[in-house]
Amino acid sequence: MKNCVWCQRPVTSGVTLAAMWRWAPLPSPNLCAVCQKRLRPLHAPQCPRCGRQQSTTKVCHDCERWGDSWVNHAIFPYDATLKAYMQQYKFQGDYRLRLVMQPYLRQALAQERYDVLVPIPVTAETWLTRGFNQVTGWLTDQPFQQVLTVDAARKPRPQSSKTRQERLQSPQPFSLQPGATKLLRNQHVLLLDDVYTTGRTLRHAATQIYLGGAKAVTSLTLAR
Amino acid sequence: MEKSQLFGRRLPLEQAPASGHGIPALRQVNGRWRCQRCQQWVATTDYLPQQIPYCRHCLNLGRLTAHTKLYTIPEPNQFATLTESPLNWPGQLSPIQLAAAQAVKRYTMAGRDQLLWAVTGAGKTEIGFPALAWALQQGWRVAWTSPRVDVCLELAPRLAQAFTVPQTVLYGGQALPYKYCPLTICTTHQLLRFEAAFDWLIVDEVDAFPLATSPLLQLAVKRAQKPTGSHLYLTATPGRDLQRQVQRRQLAVTYLPLRYHGYLLPPIQVRLVGNWRQRLSQPRLPGAILRRLRRYQQTQQRYLLFVPHVADLSPVQHALQHAHLDGGVTVHAADPDRQSKVQAIRDQQVTSLITTTILERGVTFPAVNVVILGGDDAVFSTAALVQMAGRVGRHPDHPGGEVICYCHSQTRAVQRAQRMIRTLNRKGRRLGGRRP
Ligand SMILES: [Zn+2]
Numbered sequence: 292m293k294n295c296v297w298c299q300r301p302v303t304s305g306v307t308l309a310a311m312w313r314w315a316p317l318p319s320p321n322l323c324a325v326c327q328k329r330l331r332p333l334h335a336p337q338c339p340r341c342g343r344q345q346s347t348t349k350v351c352h353d354c355e356r357w358g359d360s361w362v363n364h365a366i367f368p369y370d371a372t373l374k375a376y377m378q379q380y381k382f383q384g385d386y387r388l389r390l391v392m393q394p395y396l397r398q399a400l401a402q403e404r405y406d407v408l409v410p411i412p413v414t415a416e417t418w419l420t421r422g423f424n425q426v427t428g429w430l431t432d433q434p435f436q437q438v439l440t441v442d443a444a445r446k447p448r449p450q451s452s453k454t455r456q457e458r459l460q461s462p463q464p465f466s467l468q469p470g471a472t473k474l475l476r477n478q479h480v481l482l483l484d485d486v487y488t489t490g491r492t493l494r495h496a497a498t499q500i501y502l503g504g505a506k507a508v509t510s511l512t513l514a515r
Numbered sequence: 516m517e518k519s520q521l522f523g524r525r526l527p528l529e530q531a532p533a534s535g536h537g538i539p540a541l542r543q544v545n546g547r548w549r550c551q552r553c554q555q556w557v558a559t560t561d562y563l564p565q566q567i568p569y570c571r572h573c574l575n576l577g578r579l580t581a582h583t584k585l586y587t588i589p590e591p592n593q594f595a596t597l598t599e600s601p602l603n604w605p606g607q608l609s610p611i612q613l614a615a616a617q618a619v620k621r622y623t624m625a626g627r628d629q630l631l632w633a634v635t636g637a638g639k640t641e642i643g644f645p646a647l648a649w650a651l652q653q654g655w656r657v658a659w660t661s662p663r664v665d666v667c668l669e670l671a672p673r674l675a676q677a678f679t680v681p682q683t684v685l686y687g688g689q690a691l692p693y694k695y696c697p698l699t700i701c702t703t704h705q706l707l708r709f710e711a712a713f714d715w716l717i718v719d720e721v722d723a724f725p726l727a728t729s730p731l732l733q734l735a736v737k738r739a740q741k742p743t744g745s746h747l748y749l750t751a752t753p754g755r756d757l758q759r760q761v762q763r764r765q766l767a768v769t770y771l772p773l774r775y776h777g778y779l780l781p782p783i784q785v786r787l788v789g790n791w792r793q794r795l796s797q798p799r800l801p802g803a804i805l806r807r808l809r810r811y812q813q814t815q816q817r818y819l820l821f822v823p824h825v826a827d828l829s830p831v832q833h834a835l836q837h838a839h840l841d842g843g844v845t846v847h848a849a850d851p852d853r854q855s856k857v858q859a860i861r862d863q864q865v866t867s868l869i870t871t872t873i874l875e876r877g878v879t880f881p882a883v884n885v886v887i888l889g890g891d892d893a894v895f896s897t898a899a900l901v902q903m904a905g906r907v908g909r910h911p912d913h914p915g916g917e918v919i920c921y922c923h924s925q926t927r928a929v930q931r932a933q934r935m936i937r938t939l940n941r942k943g944r945r946l947g948g949r950r951p
C-alpha cells in the first residue's frame with residue numbers, strides 16, 4: 292500500500308472515500324483523497340490580468356495600480372492550504388513535496404503558449420541552505436532555460452517578510468546569464484514562480500528578459 | 516551561543532561551537548541512511564538534488580541532511596540543591612489526593628519508573644506537585660512533557676505560579692527562546708532535541724495521540740532521560756501496553772479512582788441503533804437519538820455530541836435541523852473558530868456542540884451530557900471513549916449527567932471502555948465514592 296506523500300495517510304483505492312470523490316479528476320496519484328480535496332484550484336470570476344479569484348471579472352485594484360498589461364496565470368489561491376504546503380516544501384525544505392504539485396504544473400503548462408520556459412532562480416545562499424530551487428522542483432520533463440541569476444546582496448530579506456511598499460521599491464535583483472540573448476531573441480517567454488503576491492518579482496525578471504530580446508513575456512505561478 | 520544551550524541536547528548547528536562535539540545527523544548503516552535524531556530510516560525517495568538524503572520524519576524540528584552535524588555537551592548537573600521547597604501553591608489536596616501524592620513521591624525518591632492512573636477529573640497535575648517539589652529541591656533537572664501542545668500551554672502558567680524555579684517552555688512555534696532551566700515544559704516531540712538530560716521526566720496524557728502510537732516519541736522519552744533517571748506517566752486511560760508493564764512490575768502504579776469531588780464516574784450506556792450512517796445521507800438520524808436530544812433541549816440540559824469524522828459534522832447538523840431541533844454549533848480540530856466556539860459553550864452561551872474527538876480531553880464544561888454517535892467507529896479507541904465520557908460530571912455542583920453511546924454494533928473498544936469505568940468505580944467505591 293502507498294502512503295500519501297503529503298499527510299502520510301495510506302492512499303486507499305477502495306470504496307468509501309474514493310467513491311465520494313469519483314466525480315473529481317485524480318490529478319495526483321501521490322495524494323490521498325483528503326489532500327486532493329484540500330487543493331482547490333482557482334475558479335472564475337478572476338482578475339483577467341493576475342488571475343486573482345474575486346467577485347467580478349474586472350481588472351483588480353493591484354493590477355490597475357501597476358498600469359501595465361501584464362498577464363499572469365495561477366493554479367491555486369494562496370489560501371491556508373497553499374500556505375501550509377509552501378511552509379513545508381519551501382521553508383522546511385521538504386523536497387519530496389515537489390511531487391504534490393508536479394501533476395498540476397504539467398497540466399497547467401500544457402495549456403500555456405510559449406517558446407521558452409524560464410523559472411525564477413534562487414540565490415546562491417538559498418541553494419546552500421535549502422538545497423533546491425522550489426520552482427524547478429515542480430518540473431518533470433518540461434525543458435526550461437535558467438537564463439536569470441539573482442544577486443543575493445540585492446535580495447536581503449525574504450519577500451514574504453516585507454510590506455507591500457517595501458516590496459514595490461525593491462531594486463532589480465536579476466541579471467541575465469551570458470549567452471541568454473541567443474535563447475531569448477524574438478521568443479515568447481513564460482516565467483514560472485511559486486507565488487504571485489505583488490507582481491514585483493515577475494516584473495523585475497521580465498524587464499531583464501525583454502532586454503535579452505524577447506518579444507513577449509507572460510507568467511505562470513502556482514498560487515495567487 | 517551560550518554553552519548551556521547545548522547541555523544535554525542534540526542540536527544541528529551551521530557552525531561548530533567552541534566546545535561540545537558533533538556527530539553526523541544522518542549515518543549510513545548497511546547502505547541505508549538513518550537519522551541520528553529520531554532514529555528513523557530515510558526512505559530511498561527522500562533526497563535533495565545531488566542525491567543528498569534528508570530525514571522527513573523529524574522535519575518540523577529543522578531539516579537534517581547527510582551534510583548536517585548534531586552537537587551536544589553532556590548534561591553537567593549544575594543546579595544547586597535548595598534549602599527550601601520551591602512549591603508555592605496555595606491549594607490543598609484532599610485526603611485521597613494526598614495519599615496518592617505521597618505514594619508518587621515515595622516512588623520518585625526511590626528512582627522508580629511509575630504510573631499515576633487517575634480518573635478524569637481527579638486533579639492529577641496537583642498530585643504530582645509534592646514529588647516535583649522534592650525533585651527540584653534535590654537540584655534535579657526535570658521535564659514535564661505531554662504529547663499534546665494544548666496540555667503544555669495550559670500547564671505552563673500553572674507550573675510557573677506553583678514553583679519558584681526557572682522554567683522554560685518548548686513547543687513548535689513557541690514565542691520565547693529556549694533556556695537551560697531546572698524545569699522544562701515541552702511536547703514529547705521536542706524531547707528529540709535532548710539526550711540524557713533529565714533526572715526525572717513526567718509524561719502527561721501518556722496514552723494520548725501521537726505518543727501512544729509512535730515508536731519515535733517513545734524513543735524520544737527514553738533518550739531524553741538520563742541513564743540514572745526515572746519517569747512518571749500520568750493518565751486516566753492507560754493502554755494495554757502500560758497495563759502490561761504494571762503487571763510485570765516494570766512500572767510502579769498509584770491508582771486514584773475517585774474524582775476530587777468524591778463522586779463516581781458516569782457509566783457508558785450503549786444503545787444499538789442500526790445503520791445510522793446510511794440514514795444520515797437522507798439526512799435523518801435514528802428516532803432514539805432525536806428523542807433524547809429533544810428531551811435535553813426541552814429541559815435545557817447542555818450536551819456534547821461526538822461524531823467519528825469531520826465529514827459527519829454537517830450532515831448530523833442538517834439531520835437535527837430537519838427534525839426541528841436546534842442544530843447547535845459544530846467544531847473540529849482545523850476549525851479556525853475552534854477557540855471561540857469552545858469558549859462559547861464554557862460560558863454557557865450555547866447549549867450543544869457537535870464535535871470530533873478534539874474535545875475528548877483537557878476541556879472542562881460545567882454541566883454536560885455526552886452523546887457519542889458511532890462509538891463503534893474505528894477512530895474511537897478505548898482511551899478516547901473513556902475520555903469523552905470523562906467530560907461528564909466534573910463539577911462538584913453537577914457531578915451527574917449521562918453518557919450515551921449509539922452504535923451500529925458492539926466493539927471491543929466500547930466494551931473495554933465500559934469495563935475500565937466499571938473497574939475504576941469499583942475501586943472508587945472502596946474509597947468511599949458515591950453515586951451522583
Ligand atoms: Zn494526503
Ligand SMILES: [Zn+2]
Nearest residue numbers: 550553570573
Ligand atoms: Zn529524523
